[in-house]
Amino acid sequence: MGKLKVGIIGCGLAWERLHYPAFQELADKYEVAAVCDRKREVAEDWGRRLGLDPARDVFTDYRQMLERPDLQVIDILVPIPQNHAVAEEVARAGKHIILEKPLGATYEQAVATTELPYRYGIKMMIAENYRYSEEFNIIRRLVAEKKVGAPVFFIYHSSSCFPCAMKKNTFAATEWRQHPQYPGGDLLDAAIHDLAGLRHLFGGIKHLSAFGVPQDDDFSPYAVVTVNMEFMSGVVGSFSYFPAGREVQRPAVGLRIFGTHGQIYLEDTDCGVVNIFYHDGGHEMIGYQPNRGYYNELLNFYNALYGTEEIAVTPEVELGDFRTVYAILQSIKDQDIVKVDRAPAYAMA
Known part of the structure; x- marks a missing residue:
C-alpha cells in the first residue's frame, strides 16, 4: 500500500x-x-x-x-x-x-x-x-467482556478552566472559541469529547435530564452542567462538566463504572492507568499510552x-454525540427529560 x-x-x-x-x-x-x-x-x-x-x-x-x-x-x-x-x-x-x-x-x-x-x-x-484513544477502548473492551460483571452505574466528572487559559497559548485563546457562533459554546467544542467517550462505552442514550448554572461569559452559556443519563443498554449514571474555574485539588472521581462484581476507574485521560477493583478485594492495573487517539x-x-x-x-457515529449536546441544552432550557437516540432531533429555538 x-x-x-x-x-x-x-x-x-x-x-x-x-x-x-x-x-x-x-x-x-x-x-x-x-x-x-x-x-x-x-x-x-x-x-x-x-x-x-x-x-x-x-x-x-x-x-x-x-x-x-x-x-x-x-x-x-x-x-x-x-x-x-x-x-x-x-x-x-x-x-x-x-x-x-x-x-x-x-x-x-x-x-x-x-x-x-x-x-x-x-x-x-x-x-x-x-473514540480512538487507548484508554476508552480498553474500558470499552472491559465493559463488553463484563470484567466487573454487568455494568450498572457510572460517575464521570470533567473539568477545565477556560478563563485561565484564555490569555495563554492555548485553544481557549482563539477568538472564535471565546465568542462562539454556535449553540452550547464550549459544550459543543470540548464536552462533546467526554460525551463521545461515554457513548463509545455504553452505546445510545435513551433519556437524559440536565441542569446548568447560567453565566455571562460568552465561551459557554453555563458555568457547569450536570446530566443524569439512561442508556439503552440499561446503564444509568451522572456526568458533570465544569469549564468555568480552577479545580485546585481534583477529587478522586474521574470516570468510575460500577458493575455487579467490581469497579473500573480512570482518574483522567493522562494518568496512563486503568484500575480494576473487584468485590473480593482483588485489583488489576492496565497501563496505556495517553494521547494516542x-x-x-x-x-x-x-x-x-x-x-x-x-x-x-463515521459522520453517523459523530451525529449521535452532536445530538447529545443538543439534548442537554434542550433539557436545561425546558427543565424536562429529553429523549436522545431513536427520537427526533432537538433544534434550539
Missing part, C-alpha cells in the same frame, strides 16, 4: 499540536503535499517546515488547493462554523475527508454533513480522538481507504 497525498486546510493549533505529530509518526503512510491557511505567513511558515514548494504547494484559498488532482485526502481543521461548508466543497471536489469534530455549527448542518459521503462517493472520518484515527483512515478496515468514527 502506497502513501496517501494529503492537503491541510487550517494550520492552527489543532494542526500543530494534534494532527501534525501523528502525521509525522505515519510518514510511511501519508505525505503532506499541500497546506492552506487564510493567514499567508502561517501557510508559508508551514510550507518551509515541510519542505514544500511555495509556488505550487502553499495556499491561502483552499478552493485553489482542491484543484490539485494528486491530492487524495484533505484534513479539515477550521473553526466550527466553517466545518460543514468547507467539507461540502471538499467532498464536491471528490477528495476523501478527515474532519475535526463537530459536524457543523447547527444540527441541520450536522445532518447535512453526514450525507456528503453518499452524495459525492467519498470516504469521511470524524477526528473524535476519545490522533495516531490511531489516522491509521484507521489509511487502512479504510485501502479496504482493510472500516472507518470507526
